[in-house]
Amino acid sequence: MTSWDGVAAELQTRLTAQAFDIWIRPLRLVSDDGSVLTLSAPDAFHCRWVGENYRTELAAAIAAAAPGRRVEFVVRSVTLAENEVALKPKVSVAEGTSVTEDATPTFHPQLDKRYTFENFVVGPSNQVAHASAEAVAASPGATFNPLFIAGGAGLGKTHILHAIGHRIYQRFPRYRILCLSAERFMYEYVHSIRNGQSIEFKERFGQSCDVLLVDDVHTLAGREGTQEEFFHVFNRLHDLRKQMVFTSDKYPRDMSGLEERLRSRFEWGLIADVQPPNTETRLAIIGRKAELLEITLPPDVALYLASLPLTSVRDLEGCMNRLLAYSQFEKQPITLAAAQRWLASHMGERRAVTVDDILRRVCDFYDVRIPDLKSASRKASLTLPRHVAMYLCREVMKLSYPEIGSRFGGRNHTSVMHACESVRTKMQSDSRFAETVNALMRSLG
Numbered sequence: 001m002t003s004w005d006g007v008a009a010e011l012q013t014r015l016t017a018q019a020f021d022i023w024i025r026p027l028r029l030v031s032d033d034g035s036v037l038t039l040s041a042p043d044a045f046h047c048r049w050v051g052e053n054y055r056t057e058l059a060a061a062i063a064a065a066a067p068g069r070r071v072e073f074v075v076r077s078v079t080l081a082e083n084e085v086a087l088k089p090k091v092s093v094a095e096g097t098s099v100t101e102d103a104t105p106t107f108h109p110q111l112d113k114r115y116t117f118e119n120f121v122v123g124p125s126n127q128v129a130h131a132s133a134e135a136v137a138a139s140p141g142a143t144f145n146p147l148f149i150a151g152g153a154g155l156g157k158t159h160i161l162h163a164i165g166h167r168i169y170q171r172f173p174r175y176r177i178l179c180l181s182a183e184r185f186m187y188e189y190v191h192s193i194r195n196g197q198s199i200e201f202k203e204r205f206g207q208s209c210d211v212l213l214v215d216d217v218h219t220l221a222g223r224e225g226t227q228e229e230f231f232h233v234f235n236r237l238h239d240l241r242k243q244m245v246f247t248s249d250k251y252p253r254d255m256s257g258l259e260e261r262l263r264s265r266f267e268w269g270l271i272a273d274v275q276p277p278n279t280e281t282r283l284a285i286i287g288r289k290a291e292l293l294e295i296t297l298p299p300d301v302a303l304y305l306a307s308l309p310l311t312s313v314r315d316l317e318g319c320m321n322r323l324l325a326y327s328q329f330e331k332q333p334i335t336l337a338a339a340q341r342w343l344a345s346h347m348g349e350r351r352a353v354t355v356d357d358i359l360r361r362v363c364d365f366y367d368v369r370i371p372d373l374k375s376a377s378r379k380a381s382l383t384l385p386r387h388v389a390m391y392l393c394r395e396v397m398k399l400s401y402p403e404i405g406s407r408f409g410g411r412n413h414t415s416v417m418h419a420c421e422s423v424r425t426k427m428q429s430d431s432r433f434a435e436t437v438n439a440l441m442r443s444l445g
């Protein structure tokens with residue numbers, strides 16, 4: 001676990017899941033020299049936004065997980081490998097200075113480089129969406145405009161959206177591509193109003209944009225102001241024959257809270273859907289993914305994975321990552337028996353939570369060692385995690401105080417009781433702490 005993993009885990013308890021996904025998850029650790037934590041972000045706006053809006057949370061998370069550090073942001077240059085980053089342009093949270101963008105990256109910085117057409121497996125469930133995406137990428141603005149990709153979670157919508165971006169970026173290097181989530185569009189819009197930058201905003205989503213790729217437009221539902229602005233952007237770009245592609249987890253006709261005029265525009269071009277892949281396609285996806293992960297899966301394991309009752313490709317990938325992690329952790333090859341064992345707890349046959357699970361989770365989170373937690377040591381850095389672990393044993397497993405005491409190095413039941421009580425009291429007075437404990441509890445299922 002890097003220092004940034006710790007800070008991110010802290011942030012996760014302090015921010016909404018949505019804010020975390022949009023703003024924190026895309027950040028990558030570049031370096032940590034003990035006093036400066038350098039993070040890379042996809043673009044300058046991203047740096048500025050995090051610096052301006054999450055300053056307090058970031059500072060608190062750093063104080064908790066990587067004390068004594070200051071954060072600096074750099075804009076990611078995607079020509080370089082994942083963790084090498086062009087270090088020139090810097091924004092520090094403290095100063096909030098501006099950033100210079102990178103010159104000519106091979107990959108568009110707003111696009112995930114794994115999400116290409118080459119890495120996308122085509123099957124009956126996504127054939128139409130794939131073909132229309134290829135068509136749009138081959139001649140932007142000339143075929144379906146907009147292309148609207150609809151379908152359930154984890155079925156490849158974002159992947160296709162980015163693949164279009166990559167293809168256009170390679171074929172038409174002069175085209176200015178803007179790829180962002182609808183949520184992010186809303187933030188930028190609100191930001192532009194707040195800072196009197198409406199003209200810049202209009203320019204960004206108008207003359208200076210050749211291709212607009214917007215992910216998850218279903219999140220526009222119920223947001224009238226943003227929808228209105230989106231409507232104007234749509235009209236402007238459509239008049240200019242600029243290509244637009246949207247993704248959504250609902251069809252336009254099923255999106256409640258969407259203005260009629262915007263809904264009708266979403267339907268102007270082509271609506272293509274993605275469905276859950278059949279077993280054959282799942283098998284092909286597993287094969288492709290194994291190649292990318294550079295692992296060899298025995299055919300029986302691949303078949304087993306393909307037969308799991310999962311509809312989402314994201315969940316399927318999650319299982320593969322889990323297998324890989326277990327096999328590295330336990331230093332064992334991925335055999336069918338091992339895969340079944342490793343995935344058993346994950347797939348339906350839910351195992352009850354054990355004291356060891358709680359200890360592992362808590363120690364992971366606070367970065368302390370299990371034996372230390374069970375030891376008699378009264379070091380301050382151990383007290384809180386120990387109390388939290390005891391509290392979780394009580395709340396999640398409903399163990400008695402003496403039972404808990406015996407699992408924590410033979411402690412007296414009254415001291416366990418006091419520990420649980422102190423956690424309860426702290427949770428009432430400290431909402432952040434309460435969120436942390438609740439998040440830990442949730443993570444135990």
Ligand code: ADP
Pocket residue numbers: 115119120121122126151152153154155156157158159160285288313314317
């Ligand atoms: P969505 O946006 O529809 O929720 P994503 O595009 O994020 O789903 O896809 C989830 C994960 O599944 C991604 O890692 C993506 O690469 C992978 N994936 C989905 N469909 C395919 C496919 N047909 N071929 C290869 N990978 C896929």
Ligand code: MG
Pocket residue numbers: 157158159215216
């Ligand atoms: Mg998506």
